[in-house]
Amino acid sequence: MTEKLIIRRARETDLPALIALFAADDVGGHGDTTDESAYEDYLRAFNVIDASQNEQLFVADIEGEVVGTFEIMFSRTLTGRGSLSMVVEAVQTRSDMRGKGIGARMIEYAVEEARRRDCRTVRLTSNMARTDAHRFYERLGFAKSHFGFKMKLK
Numbered sequence: 001m002t003e004k005l006i007i008r009r010a011r012e013t014d015l016p017a018l019i020a021l022f023a024a025d026d027v028g029g030h031g032d033t034t035d036e037s038a039y040e041d042y043l044r045a046f047n048v049i050d051a052s053q054n055e056q057l058f059v060a061d062i063e064g065e066v067v068g069t070f071e072i073m074f075s076r077t078l079t080g081r082g083s084l085s086m087v088v089e090a091v092q093t094r095s096d097m098r099g100k101g102i103g104a105r106m107i108e109y110a111v112e113e114a115r116r117r118d119c120r121t122v123r124l125t126s127n128m129a130r131t132d133a134h135r136f137y138e139r140l141g142f143a144k145s146h147f148g149f150k151m152k153l154k
Contacts, residue, residue, distance in 0.1 A: 002101045007109045010050075010057040010069065015042055017066035018059070021092045027129050058109070060093070060102050068093040068102045072110050074117065083120035086110065091124070091133075107140050 010018065019042055022032035049055045049071065060068030070091045076084050088110050093103045114122045125148055126133045134144075 002105055004062050005102060005105055006061050007058055007106060008061055010059045012046060014059050014066050015046060018069055021069060021094060027127055060106050067097045068106055070106045070110060072113060080120050084117060085121045085123060086114040086119045088122060088124040104140060
């Protein structure tokens with residue numbers, strides 16, 4: 001199955017599949033919806049991400065079908081002697097395609113991109129309820145190292 005998998009930059013034509021993928025996530029609690037009235041919000045966000053030098057949205061594609069997605073963001077800080085870090089966000093594999101190696105291929109792609117850009121670290125966050133995902137990330141070499149906090153404003 002994964003021999004036909006390609007990882008590529010997301011295109012505007014992928015938006016319906018991406019929106020459906022996020023809306024099907026009942027753990028994330030991000031309020032994603034396939035309601036047509038929300039499409040412009042997604043399109044606006046896609047255009048900002050697509051134009052950014054420091055953000056990239058990818059899809060995992062099998063024969064023209066979006067089966068997964070992830071976003072990478074680059075951040076430079078003064079700590080670590082001005083090092084560059086990558087943050088991986090919004091990792092999703094379509095529910096009927098989980099367990100087929102797609103998630104691992106997406107993360108491997110992201111890590112290789114971080115190496116190519118000479119990043120010091122790759123960071124990701126995962127909802128505390130996603131214990132299976134935590135084991136998955138640990139198998140790929142990630143270690144729990146920080147405690148995260150967030151404040152919802154909307």
